[in-house]
Amino acid sequence: MADPIATVVIPNYNGIRHLPTLLESLEAQTDSRFTVTIVDDVSTDDSVAYLRKQWPQVRLVCNERNIGFAGSCNAGLRSATTPFVILLNNDTHVDPDWLAEGLRPFEREEIAAVASLVLLADPPHLIDTAGDVYSVVGGAQKRNHLHGRETIDSLDGDCFSPCGASAFYRRDVIEKLGYLDEGFESYYEDVDLGFRLAWAGYRCAFAPRSICYHHLSSSYNPRGWRYHYNSARNAEIVWRSHMPPRLRRKYFFSHLCFLLLQGLNKLRQGCFRPYLAGKWSVRRHRRRILEKREENRKFARIGDDEIESRLVRNWWALHVTSRWTGTHRSGHRT
DSSP, X not given: XXXXXXXXXXXXXXXXXXXXXXXXXXXXXXXOOEEEEEEEOOOSSSHHHHHXXXXXXXXXXXXXXXXXXXXXXXXXXXXXXXXXXXXXXTTEEEOTTHHHHHHGGGGXXXXXXXXXEEEESSTTOOEEESSEEEBTTSOEEEETTTSOGGGGGGSOSEESXXXXXXEEEEHHHHHHHOOOOGGGOSSSHHHHHHHHHHHTTOEXXXXXXXXXXXXXXXXXXXXXXHHHHXXXXXXXXXXXXXXXXXXXXXXXXXXXXXXXXHHHHHHHHTOHHHHHHHHHHGGGGHHHHHHHHHHHHHHOOSOHHHHHHTSBSOHHIIIIIHHHHOXXXXXXXX
């Protein structure tokens, strides 16, 4: 057997119902040059016992306390020694060529991350995300969310960042630029990392034949407090941290308009209180935001214009028109 070139890191919390299908799909990969590390975040189901009994070949890391999605991912990433590392949700399974096709874009030196085609696990397997995009007003979106898989033919080969459900990275690059922000706990931590990669001059490729099937919102209640609180807080931290001063000034009033429209939509959904609490909590993270800005300045290899070119400038079409008409090929992450 060839030496492994990739480590698949799977954060797990009470995922026993999905683990058998996921691990069987990994065992069926056409490219076997990988190892699997599962980081269990103090599950209360039978995940750990099941893994030790049925999958002794899988490396199991057990957290001493519950540290959340980002922290569990980082525990696995830090332990990896292979050239490539891959984050894979525990509520997924993958096609046999998932790994081989996900590694293929790394033939381009400027590629530091690869986004799989993530489909919804239940038939008719509509698209969950074809890579994420990010707008100038601070919203991350899933490309082609809930569209048929045939719609990927017209998409760009690159995207802003991979969705954390199935994300490939060069290990040496993320070691240098930093892992996922554990303070985020969950949501937008993949976009935050995507921004750091962008500032350093790297790109994210979309691999349409690296197919992952996702049981959407299996880990978090999409109407729960944590979901809306974390999303609102983290989205604001990302925009304030990574948008350069000139672009923050240029799009400031558009950003406020976006927040107003987003807040009204949360009010309509009955989720305004956690949304507002998340936005209000950002004032406590001013020091961290300043630290992120300083980190960007240290390893920046591109300028403001290049950053702007990688963002969606027609934010109204992305965030507003598409919600009411269903015509824009991107979906909402929050």
